[in-house]
Amino acid sequence: MRFSRNRQMPECGFDITSMIDVVLLLTIFFMMSSQFHRIAQRNLDLPKQPGDANNAGAPDAEAAVVIDMEKDGRLSVGGRSYELERLALLVSADRARTEKAGGMLEVIVRADRTTPADRLSLLAAALGAQGVESWRLATTGDRGASPGKGVTK
Numbered sequence: 580m581r582f583s584r585n586r587q588m589p590e591c592g593f594d595i596t597s598m599i600d601v602v603l604l605l606t607i608f609f610m611m612s613s614q615f616h617r618i619a620q621r622n623l624d625l626p627k628q629p630g631d632a633n634n635a636g637a638p639d640a641e642a643a644v645v646i647d648m649e650k651d652g653r654l655s656v657g658g659r660s661y662e663l664e665r666l667a668l669l670v671s672a673d674r675a676r677t678e679k680a681g682g683m684l685e686v687i688v689r690a691d692r693t694t695p696a697d698r699l700s701l702l703a704a705a706l707g708a709q710g711v712e713s714w715r716l717a718t719t720g721d722r723g724a725s726p727g728k729g730v731t732k
Contacts, residue, residue: 671709
């Protein structure tokens, strides 16, 4: 029996189906994770202050906790609401864990500018009772605002 030989070389192919699957999964992952970041930050009317020019850019701390305070005094971190005492204990535990690892925890408070000052004072007292010595108040960074008005230390 005689077999005829094919004079053409067979084409070699590359199946890119698995590569397309991986790219699609990565695209979905990044789209979803960017949406979670937006959900975690509440839409607050922050004080219109230029901020500290010496600390422009990324914070020096290894880790940061961002506390959102709404105008009615409700507190949340990462989109999850907490009572004042529970939040102070969680921040204290994060501070202890970060310091044990040799880092420094930065606490940033994003308070609505219509929040009563006594609510902010209660938060500061609760954080101070748990050993948090300093924290920052987030502002809009508005260049048109005059320094010295609104936020006092």
